[in-house]
Each structure stands twice: as structure tokens, then as C-alpha cells.
Amino acid sequence: MTNNATSIINNLPRENKKKILLVINCLQGGGAERVVLTLGQGFYELGYEVHVLRFKPRVEYDLNPNLIYHVLKFRLYKKIPGAQRRDKFFARTVDRYITKKIGQPDVILSNLDRSDSVFSYSRLPNIVYVIHNTLSLLYKFQQADIGHQKKENFTKIYSKNPCACVSNGVQKDFLENFGDITPTIAIHNPIDRDCIRKLGDAFVPEYENYIIHVGSFKEAKRHDVLLRAYAKTDQSLPLLLLGKGKLKNDIEQLVVELNLEDKVVFLGFHENPFPYIKHARFKVLTSDWEGFALVIAESQVLGTPVISTDCPSGPSELLPQNNLMPMRDIDAIAAKLSLAMKNSEQFHSEFNEALLPITIAKKYIEFASNCENIGKKA
Known part of the structure; x- marks a missing residue:
């Protein structure tokens, strides 16, 4: 029309x-x-x-x-x-x-x-x-x-x-x-492409050269798997966690147990997460399940590469096979994180305007x- x-x-x-x-x-x-x-x-x-x-x-x-x-x-x-x-x-x-x-x-x-x-x-x-x-x-x-x-x-x-x-x-x-x-x-x-692009330009984060994870601290998102995999890398890029939720205290304790206090940043909840996504080297998702995985398509709008677990719905419908990781496989996720930290652009994918x-x-x-x-x- x-x-x-x-x-x-x-x-x-x-x-x-x-x-x-x-x-x-x-x-x-x-x-x-x-x-x-x-x-x-x-x-x-x-x-x-x-x-x-x-x-x-x-x-x-x-x-x-x-x-x-x-x-x-x-x-x-x-x-x-x-x-x-x-x-x-x-x-x-x-x-x-x-x-x-x-x-x-x-x-x-x-x-x-x-x-x-x-x-x-x-x-x-x-x-x-x-x-x-x-x-x-x-x-x-x-x-x-x-x-x-x-x-x-x-x-x-x-x-x-x-x-x-x-x-x-x-x-x-x-x-x-x-x-x-x-x-x-x-x-x-x-996905409201134009709105997301506008929101992505709202401010420039104080952090540079980082990995971003956006999601509530709840069971499905598997922050625990992400942290255990991240601990197996050289941690050459800091990991920023944006969100809130009932499991946040548990994840904060796990960060201490893994000696990652200097590498992991808890950003809290932000009504506008898009500048953090836009300026990240790449976005990571380690969920056990999703519905659609909005944040993947939103990252594609902003030109941010994404790697994700191949959970039963969502990611495989939005990302190439190369960008996917097996669920709960800490070693495989660590290996993909390491590849992305060295060259994130190999995981770039285009936004689908059919959305x-x-x-x-x-x-x-x-x-x-x-x-x-x-x-x-x-």
C-alpha cells in the first residue's frame, strides 16, 4: 500500500x-x-x-x-x-x-x-x-x-x-x-527497522570492543553456560550482560567462582539496549529455548554479528549454520566465542526485510x- x-x-x-x-x-x-x-x-x-x-x-x-x-x-x-x-x-x-x-x-x-x-x-x-x-x-x-x-x-x-x-x-x-x-x-x-536504527544512535556506550548478551536472568537464557564457556577463552574481549531477573544473584556468584570479576560487566536493565548492541563486536545467545529470538533480528538491523545456540526455535530460522552452536556444549561454545573474538565479521548476517x-x-x-x-x- x-x-x-x-x-x-x-x-x-x-x-x-x-x-x-x-x-x-x-x-x-x-x-x-x-x-x-x-x-x-x-x-x-x-x-x-x-x-x-x-x-x-x-x-x-x-x-x-x-x-x-x-x-x-x-x-x-x-x-x-x-x-x-x-x-x-x-x-x-x-x-x-x-x-x-x-x-x-x-x-x-x-x-x-x-x-x-x-x-x-x-x-x-x-x-x-x-x-x-x-x-x-x-x-x-x-x-x-x-x-x-x-x-x-x-x-x-x-x-x-x-x-x-x-x-x-x-x-x-x-x-x-x-x-x-x-x-x-x-x-x-x-521488527521495526527504522525505529531500532534511530534508538541505536541515541548514545555511545562508555565501553569499547566488547561482547554483548541481552536477556533476562532466567533459566532459558543459560547465563551459566555462557560464563563457563567464556572462562575457557582468553577473554580478550570483556563480556557485558544486559538485563535483570531472578537468577542474577546466582550468576554474579558464578562470576566470582570463575574469577571473571574483571572481565564481566553487569549493565542492569536498559529500556533502550540498542546502542550497546550496535557498538558491540558481536552478540552472543546461549539459550536452551527461545520463541523467535527478537534480539538476533534486532542485532542484524544494527549490523552486529551474532552467534547463538541452535535451540529448538528461532535462531536457525534467522542465522546461517556457521553462526550456530550446540546447546549446553561448553567446549563448542568456547571455541565459537574464541573465533568471534578474533574475527567477528565472519559471523555477520543480513536483516531480512520480510520481517x-x-x-x-x-x-x-x-x-x-x-x-x-x-x-x-x-
Whole structure:
């Protein structure tokens, strides 16, 4: 669509515009939350009136002024006994609010399990769940004590509406664990190239010639594997860790145990991590699982080389084989780190413009339309 056409559509009266609703529990600190805002911009560029509904008021991102925001607090319903009963009551409130305050959206995209559970009780049409994670690994389906119940609950939820998975790996995991319970598709996360480039120029970090890791201190990111591998190199470049999380104290202690205090820098959480990524010699990822691995595509936008573990979803869909490492293999990761420290440019890879927000938004519209047509035929 041309800029002129988009401008004409965006100037139409509200009642003449098609509507998109993106729903998520909150807008604080996570990759899925950032994806909602980026995807919303893609729909806006297509000429849609874009609404974002969340269940907690707290925000940690700059809110895109092109989107319309709503808060409907779930906290008020926590006193209702029973999780399913609670979500069912709240879903009725959500349906009434959407109908009254927004009108009937052409597509509703539900993001993450809190929203997904609520919308499994919704009576509104054209709902699509966006599956952001490799669910079997995140929720430990293999553990008999808690995993089996989680899997049963998710089967009930995700059988209700079509599911768009953020990578081929996430879709594969979904089908292997739930079977063909609903229409599915793999649609990669959107990347706002121009915004990331602008943010990357916001400042110049005080550090030079360093390795960067960006990610929360949580189990999936395997900072412990990264540090043990890094300790086996000559540490010719310092390692900067950007993020926050519940395992940070454990990782700080491991740094001491490995005598890396002079080589590892804890940067804390930064709302804008992009200057640190842009000025790094290379980015490293040592995760056991990802959904899409946003930070890889974002690094490619900024021209920063990336090496990553070949975890079940995400990295292999974004990087050449040469840039990948086996998961949890400390010696192999150490060897790849050493190669990158000597010559990081051999791990440079180009950003794929098919990930731009307007392109990804079109894929969601097409999927939702196809699912709607299937439903009408049925």
C-alpha cells in the first residue's frame, strides 16, 4: 500500500475504519509486550484503527501514539475462587467492554497465557492466539507432577481459536504436543527497522570492543553456560550482560567462582539496549529455548554479528549454520566465542526485510481471513 493510500485510510472517520485489537496482560519489560506495540504499528500502516487492551496498568515502554490504549484491571477478579471460574467471569466483562468501547474488531490477537485463558471463554468472533513461546519447554510438559496438568489446560484453551506461532520451531512444538486441534501458522515477529536504527544512535556506550548478551536472568537464557564457556577463552574481549531477573544473584556468584570479576560487566536493565548492541563486536545467545529470538533480528538491523545456540526455535530460522552452536556444549561454545573474538565479521548476517511490521501485519490479516472463511464453510 502506498503512503498516500495509507494516509487517506487513516483520515477516514472512525466508524468507517476496520479495527484490530491486540490484547496482553501488561506492557512491562518483555519481548512479547514489545512485539504487540511493533505489530500494532504494522496494522496502523495498513490503515487499521488499532486498539491495545491490557489487564494491568503498568507500562515500561514508550507507547506508540498511533495506537489506542485501554486498561481493564484483572486484579479486581482475583477474589473469585477457582482460576477457570475467575477467567470466565472476567471474559464476560472483557466482551462487554470491547463491544461498548471499541466495537466489533475485525481481528482480535490474544498474546500470552493470561489473555489466552480469558479469551477461551469469549463469545466474540475472529480471535487468534499468538503463541510466543516453545510451550513444552517453558512449562515443562515432561514433568509428570505439573507438566501434564499444564498441557491439558492449554489443550482446552488453544482448541477454541486459531493459533499463530512466532516461528516454525514454535509451531512444530505446538503440533507435536497438542496435535491438529486448531488451524495453525508460523508468522515471524515484526521488527521495526527504522525505529531500532534511530534508538541505536541515541548514545555511545562508555565501553569499547566488547561482547554483548541481552536477556533476562532466567533459566532459558543459560547465563551459566555462557560464563563457563567464556572462562575457557582468553577473554580478550570483556563480556557485558544486559538485563535483570531472578537468577542474577546466582550468576554474579558464578562470576566470582570463575574469577571473571574483571572481565564481566553487569549493565542492569536498559529500556533502550540498542546502542550497546550496535557498538558491540558481536552478540552472543546461549539459550536452551527461545520463541523467535527478537534480539538476533534486532542485532542484524544494527549490523552486529551474532552467534547463538541452535535451540529448538528461532535462531536457525534467522542465522546461517556457521553462526550456530550446540546447546549446553561448553567446549563448542568456547571455541565459537574464541573465533568471534578474533574475527567477528565472519559471523555477520543480513536483516531480512520480510520481517518489517507492515509485511507481518498482512500475514495476520490473511490468516485470520482464511480461518474465518473456513468457519463459515463449516
